[in-house]
Amino acid sequence: DTAVSQTPKYLVTQMGNDKSIKCEQNLGHDTMYWYKQDSKKFLKIMFSYNNKELIINETVPNRFSPKSPDKAHLNLHINSLELGDSAVYFCASSYRTRSYEQYFGPGTRLTVT
Amino acid sequence: AQKITQTQPGMFVQEKEAVTLDCTYDTSDQSYGLFWYKQPSSGEMIFLIYQGSYDEQNATEGRYSLNFQKARKSANLVISASQLGDSAMYFCAMSLSYNTDKLIFGTGTRLQVFP
Numbered sequence: 354d355t356a357v358s359q360t361p362k363y364l365v366t367q368m369g370n371d372k373s374i375k376c377e378q379n380l381g382h383d384t385m386y387w388y389k390q391d392s393k394k395f396l397k398i399m400f401s402y403n404n405k406e407l408i409i410n411e412t413v414p415n416r417f418s419p420k421s422p423d424k425a426h427l428n429l430h431i432n433s434l435e436l437g438d439s440a441v442y443f444c445a446s447s448y449r450t451r452s453y454e455q456y457f458g459p460g461t462r463l464t465v466t
Numbered sequence: 467a468q469k470i471t472q473t474q475p476g477m478f479v480q481e482k483e484a485v486t487l488d489c490t491y492d493t494s495d496q497s498y499g500l501f502w503y504k505q506p507s508s509g510e511m512i513f514l515i516y517q518g519s520y521d522e523q524n525a526t527e528g529r530y531s532l533n534f535q536k537a538r539k540s541a542n543l544v545i546s547a548s549q550l551g552d553s554a555m556y557f558c559a560m561s562l563s564y565n566t567d568k569l570i571f572g573t574g575t576r577l578q579v580f581p
Contacts, residue, residue, distance in 0.1 A: 394555060396511075396571040409568055443511060453499045453561055455569065457511035 356380050357458040359444050365464045366434055373430045374461045376444030384408075384452060385427035387419060388443040390460070396443070402427055403449050434465045468493045470558050470572035477577050479548045486533070487543040487575045489558030495519075498562050500541040501569065502532065505555040514556075517541060548579045 357378045366372050378385065386409075387399040401409035402421040416432045427444060444458040469492040479485035491500065502514040517525045517532045525532040533542040545552055558572040 394505075394574050396557060396574075398568055401568065441509065445511070453501055453516045453569075454513050455511075456513065457503075460509045462509075 357444060357446055357456050359442075359458040359461050361461060362459060363462050363464075365466065367466055368434055368436060370434050371430070371432045372434060372463070373428055374442055374444075374463075376427045376429070376458055378425055378444075378446040378456070378458075380446055380456060382446035382448055382456070383424055384447050384449045385421065385424070386445040386447075386455065387427065387429050388445060388457075390441040390443060392440070400427075400429075431463075434463075436465050439463055439465045468495070468560060468562060468570050470560050470570055472558055472572035472575050474575045475573075477575055479545075479577065479579055481550060481579055481581050482547055484544060484546045485548055485577065487545070487556050487558075487577065489541045489543065489572060491539050491541060491558075491560050493539075493560065493562065495562050498560055500532065500534065501559045501561070502530070502541075502543045503557045503559060503571075504552075505557065505574070506551075507554070511557075515543070545577075550579050550581065553577060553579045 360375045384403045386401045390396045399413050400419045405421045418430045421427045441460045441462050443460045445455040447455040471490045498519045500517045504512045515527045515530045515532050517534045529546045531544045555574045557574045559569045
């Protein structure tokens with residue numbers, strides 16, 4: 354049983370397209386996150402939602418829009434994709450009171466050509 | 467500004483030996499948390515260990531221990547009795563208080579365990 358799942362695992366698309374990545378967790382956590390890991394393996398938080406409410410919004414282009422329909426799901430929609438968006442995107446979840454123990458999904462490798 | 471520094475881009479260790487992965491941090495906050503995550507070649511991030519800034523004892527989880535030296539602002543990960551499956555990237559991370567959601571990650575250390 355997958356705790357944090359992401360779809361798709363791989364995503365190859367052309368510049369200018371719009372794409373979405375979906376994330377679901379079945380751990381009963383109340384907080385979910387999106388991270389971006391670049392080609393140098395540097396991992397940086399993008400967004401965080403607690404009970405569907407946005408609580409962290411780092412300096413991310415507004416082409417990136419997260420949506421949390423319920424506390425078990427956090428999707429990431431990206432408009433007008435650019436070459437620099439190529440990266441691995443990780444979803445994670447935790448309890449708010451134990452935010453240090455985050456459970457990560459398997460990642461989505463996005464390649465923009 | 468808060469920052470995590472991992473100065474070892476790569477480390478090698480022989481199976482069954484212990485290895486220390488270095489991590490230093492910079493923050494003016496008094497309350498913070500320090501963590502280590504493992505990322506195997508399959509890509510997923512795995513939580514290993516946590517240390518709170520007010521915890522007096524070093525955290526341990528099985529073969530993992532966190533050597534916390536507050537005055538030096540270091541939080542080194544010690545892996546005892548290395549196994550081939552320990553080969554992975556290891557990331558040190560920090561949060562600014564016990565309940566913050568924002569983790570700041572270091573650049574990682576690639577550990578390779580050889581027979």
